[in-house]
Amino acid sequence: MANEQLILEVKEKIIKALNLADMTPADIDAEAPLFGEGLGLDSIDALEFILLLERDYGIKLKNPAEGKEIFKSVATMAEHIEKNRTK
Amino acid sequence: MIVKLADNIISPLGVGTQANYRAVKAGLSALKAYPATDLLPEGYFASLFDDKASFEERCIACAEPAIKEAGIDAASDRVIFIISTTKANVELLDGASAGSTTVIAGCDRQSPAAAALQVSRWFGNPNTPVVVSNACISGLAAQIEALRVIESGRCDYAVVIGADVVGRFVISGFQSLKALSPEQCRPFDADRCGLNLGEAAACIIYGAEVPSSPSAPQDDRKEASQDDRVWCAVSGAICNDANHISGPSRTGEGSYRALMAALDCLSQAVIAGSDRQSVVDDVAFINVHGTSTLYNDEMESIAIDRAGLANIPVNTLKGYFGHTLGAAGVLETILSMAAVEDGTVLGTRGFENIGVSRTLKLSSQNAPIEGGKQSFVKLLSGFGGVNAAMLFSRLYKDAVFTNRLNDSALLKIDAPKRSIDFVENSGNQIVKENAPKNLLRAKHNVEITPSRVVLDGAKLNVEAEGPALLEAIYRKYIGDWPKFFKMDPLAKLGFVASELLLQAEGGDRQPTDKRAVILFNRSGSLADDINYQRGIDGPDHLGSPSLFVYTLPNIVTGEIAIRNKYYAETSFYCIPEPDEELMQGIVEESLEPGMSAIAGWCECSSENDFNAKMYILEG
Secondary structure (H helix, E strand, C coil): CCCCHHHHHHHHHHHHHCHHHHHHHHHHHCCCCCECCCEECCHHHHHHHHHHHHHCCCCCCCCHHHHHHHHHCCHHHHHHHHHHHHC | CCEEEEEEEEECEECCHHHHHHHHHCCCCCCEEECCCCCCCEEEEEECCCCCCCCCHHHHHHHHHHHHHHCCCCCCCCEEEEEECCCCHHHCCCCCCCCCHHHHHHHHHHHHHHHHHHHHCCCCCCCCCCEEEHHHHHHHHHHHHHHHHHHCCCCCCEEEEEEEEECHHHHHHHHHCCCCCCCCCCCCCCCCCCCEEEEEEEEEEEEHHHHHCCCCCCCCCHHCCCCCCEEEEEEEEEEECCCCCCCCCCHHHHHHHHHHHHHHHHCCCCCCCCCHHHHHHHHHHHCCCCCCHHHHHHHHHHHHHHHHHCEEEEEEEEEECCEEECCCCCCCCCCCCHHHHEECCCCCCCCCCCCCCCEECCCCCECCCCCHEEEEEEEEEEEEEEEEEEEEEEEHHHCCCCCCCCCCEEEECCCCCCEEEECCCHHHHHHCEEEEEECCCEEEEEECCCCEEECCCECCCCCCCCCHHHHHHHHHHHHCCHHHCCCHHHHHHHHHHHHHHHHHCCCCCEEEECEEEEEEEECCCCCHHHHHHHHCCCCCCCCCCHHHHHCCCCCCHHHHHHHEECCEEEEEEEEECHHHHHHHHHHHHCCCCCCEEEEEEEEECCEEEEEEEEEEEEE
16 A cells, blocks of 8 residues: 555646546545546546556556556555656 | 549659559559658658649649630639648647737738738639638538539639648648548558658639530541540538547448439439439449548548448548648549540559448458449548548530520430430429529528627627627626637637527527538638647647647538538638629529528637627528
């Protein structure tokens, strides 16, 4: 489980990157699925996440398909960032 | 139905239609590996010109020989220029945006309409040129516009030019979408993993009638070498998926609908004495979009299968030229015509093992056309949910006669001879509905500028102005479509304007294929183009995929179609000024009887500077 501070940071970055107006970090459940239900994100949002990982944490996905597991929830994203970040 | 007078192609594979056709037939490809850059550290495959030329120069160089060959006077007011492009001069933003936007504002050639004027004026043409900016279907949408403008009698000849310049902006954008293949593309193959970009310019010229006079003195020697058939653009259709701005429909909805509509010929031309099946029986092949992305190729296979056409050979030319964007529809049409003349179904370069869910007749090898078939179908799909299909037929010259006096004609295909005859309209055999001029009525209208919102003549009280206005309208009057916040300023403007119109209209909103969305502006998606360019000019050179998607102006029409489940045509045109008469003419010619449209001007050159004047138009 990634630390609380990183989880909060990821939530804030998601809200900003995806222009989720009117949402606050408290509105996002870290364990809930990001795609399919919940926030109703789509394929372009997934591409924005890939950009976010690369730009803010120096993590480059070799294959966009890896994103499927990593972007399951805020918690899985934060975990991946903690393990792989280069900045 | 309109007649092709001349064509030309300039691509990295060669100069001239025949040079390109010979190269393709020989299996050559212009796709090659390019070294890594700051934007693309892994390098990429593309088909690019070695020499650099501006967008306008490329258009002019391509059109000039075609105009000469067609023997038309380009300076005549009976000629219109229709330009198909997705990004026109966007690459001029490169470097220019590093400092401020004032540099850009001073350089108006970045507005597609301004670039088009450079081209049409170079030829001395007095008419307003029309830019078709309908994402990757632009090349067919432009030919459909040619069909309409000539059939309506607004002009006698249309010079259709398709071109795009591929540079850092476009390449990084497709990279941000993870759509680029790291190797030569493999359309429909099980191992396909994306598209290659390509540069090209292609020009096709259409007229209402066969140009040469059969009664002129004939040179026997010359006559013997000439084929007595001409190419006709018979019909075409554009349909929206109403599904997603960048993801193709999983059911091939729009592509299937466009395909069926083009084959049914709708009101463009009805073929007397023959049904849809006899039209289908003459189709030698379907030249599809076939970009080699996972979802496009799968979607097209579903659409073709749903239309019951999976027994017709299918090919795509992306393996030879890459995806040439605004040029693609024109280039691929011209080469398909050359292939039919040569009795050949061109092979799909890069294809080996079928990798789509439906069984299609695909081959990497050229094959002879069976049964002397003289028609083909061209398909394209693009962002914004757009799909287009056109039917082209090669018909006997002496049989093509248009009765333009009463503007009604009966088209008849004599199956064994494969010729057509136009006969005088008689009694209930009217097959073409001729709408009187100005039949459209503005049911509701809305005007939005940074300082005011006026709906059906009444000023709305919105407590905001300038860049904050559109969000204020959304919050006060709409509020149930959070995707609004992801839109670029142009899409936000068109979206709120359409919502206000629909609220004025009232009633239940039902999915429909009877309402089109047709919008116009001058500068395309310039506001979002500048935003995207800022990203790639930044320290990481990373462009945002969601910003890139909106760098296609037709996305706003797609957003409206998706929100309301409109399966009819969506189109976006760039013209220099909000010329009401021109817009009305284009919309009128686009609508089948019984249809309505959300249409009008939707211009947004920056977040501070926008102007919409849109209508619900009904017949």
